[in-house]
Amino acid sequence: MKPKSLKKYKKALLWIFGSVGLISVLLSGIIYTSVKISNSLYQDKLISGQNQPLAPVNRLIGFQTLAKFRIEGLDFELKKKIYSSTVESVELVNRSAVLVDDSVLENHDGELTSVQSDPQVPAPVKILAKEQTGHTSDFVSGYSDDNKYYQSPYYYNDRVYMPILDSPTIYLKNERTSSDIGLNNYQGWIAVGHARVNSRVSVFNYRATDELLAKFNNLPDRLIFTMSIDLYQANPAMINETLKEYSPDFVILSNADSQTMKQLVFPSSVKKLTIKSNILDRFDFSLVNSEIQELELYTPNLTEYNPLALNPKTHLIFDADYSTRFLSINLYGAQLTNQQALAALEDVFVHRYYERALQGSFVDGYISSLVLSDTGITSLNNLVIKNINPNYDSYIMSVKYHSNDSGQIELLKTTAW
Known part of the structure; x- marks a missing residue:
């Protein structure tokens, strides 16, 4: 094989392996985020009264929505934090959600939500x-x-x-x-x-x-x-x-x-x-x-x-x-x-x-x-x-x-x- 062709071949291999690596990283990211809990990134609240914001601590947080409120057309949610970890990314996302499997949830009286009791004479x-x-x-x-x-x-x-x-x-x-x-x-x-x-x-x-x-x-x-x-x-x-x-x-x-x-x-x-x-x-x-x-x-x-x-x-x-x-x-x-x-x-x-x-x-x-x-x-x-x-x-x-x-x-x- 001629030196010039060999050089082109090496470049092609590098390009292929680089693409495969990039795709692997992207797939890992997709797999990591495609779980039942959709996680969001939140910036820590600023301390009241300070003029200068603190350095943000980026965290990956999963929430379960417990209740939703609406005040003058503004929606907000009461959530239970079920997952939290420090992350490297500086990107911040504004909303989070959790997919809940109703078939395995229990209510506060200890009854499965998917089970209906006999409506006759309980x-x-x-x-x-x-x-x-x-x-x-x-x-x-x-x-x-x-x-x-x-x-x-x-x-x-x-x-x-x-x-x-x-x-x-x-x-x-x-x-x-x-x-x-x-x-x-x-x-x-x-x-x-x-x-x-x-x-x-x-x-x-x-x-x-x-x-x-x-x-x-x-x-x-x-x-x-x-x-x-x-x-x-x-x-x-x-x-x-x-x-x-x-x-x-x-x-x-x-x-x-x-x-x-x-x-x-x-x-x-x-x-x-x-x-x-x-x-x-x-x-x-x-x-x-x-x-x-x-x-x-x-x-x-x-x-x-x-x-x-x-x-x-x-x-x-x-x-x-x-x-x-x-x-x-x-x-x-x-x-x-x-x-x-x-x-x-x-x-x-x-x-x-x-x-x-x-x-x-x-x-x-x-x-x-x-x-x-x-x-x-x-x-x-x-x-x-x-x-x-x-x-x-x-x-x-x-x-x-x-x-x-x-x-x-x-x-x-x-x-x-």
Whole structure:
């Protein structure tokens, strides 16, 4: 072979081997990234208050999406970090996702999601309470295939003022049946001494039975003075005068609307409030200055929760037959500082995580819509969301500002840490 031909042959071999090597590297990269978990690269957050950014630490991170949120058209996700390692590449990717094999997932009640239990007459299932409060025992549910809608270890009614006995007619314990709700019956209590104040207001007492006293020996009150009020076309000023004069322990309101609720003043004697109304559709009234310990809402059209409306000591009671799950959080344009905004969202995602009404469509879930319009909120940094599954990490909400306007939120997301 001539020297020139040999030289060309060597060049061809080098080109072929070089191409094969490059293809191998590319295939390795494709194989490495073609796994069930799509990993993303995230840059560590800048320390608040620093003018100069820290040197980025590039990491390959895999996330499992737990819940998605939408605030004023901006999407962000609550994620569980399931993989993390340092990488050489400086390329940063903005989004990550995880492919989940539903056939092997288990829900929090220990049942395979792909398995449907017999819908005929399921046997009662005992479910240990996630947290014991002294007011709530373990749960017993006869509908194990529907626990995602009803009771689970991640949801309980903390009846701190007026505990009840378990209903003998339903599997769901620590709750009331639809007939009990309609008739204002509470298992373990007897209504006595009925009297009418006027055409809108009646009063009576709930007296604890011996059976209830045997189970709960530290009741705040054994005789609960109760006032039932029909608010249809009522004069709020006159209702307030009646409330002040009689100072009831428990108030039951019918036909309430938000305009009337804004004008009512509940005396410090009121420890329990029940609202029954098909016309109440806004939570823009406040009970924060009240001493209400238990709040029952049988309001099918009230699907927005206002974390600014309640005293932290107020417990939301949920009865599956009539209570409504909140689907969104609405601050109704309240002008808040960033710290106040964080406190409002912590009320939902931290302090009230055990209350079924604030767990969205499924037990152990999250409300998936937040309305912060006209609130002046510009940052949600450092809001730690406590996940109620102890096997998960904690999470933090972070914010990305618009490149041309540092006061405008462009993206909200959550980062596991």
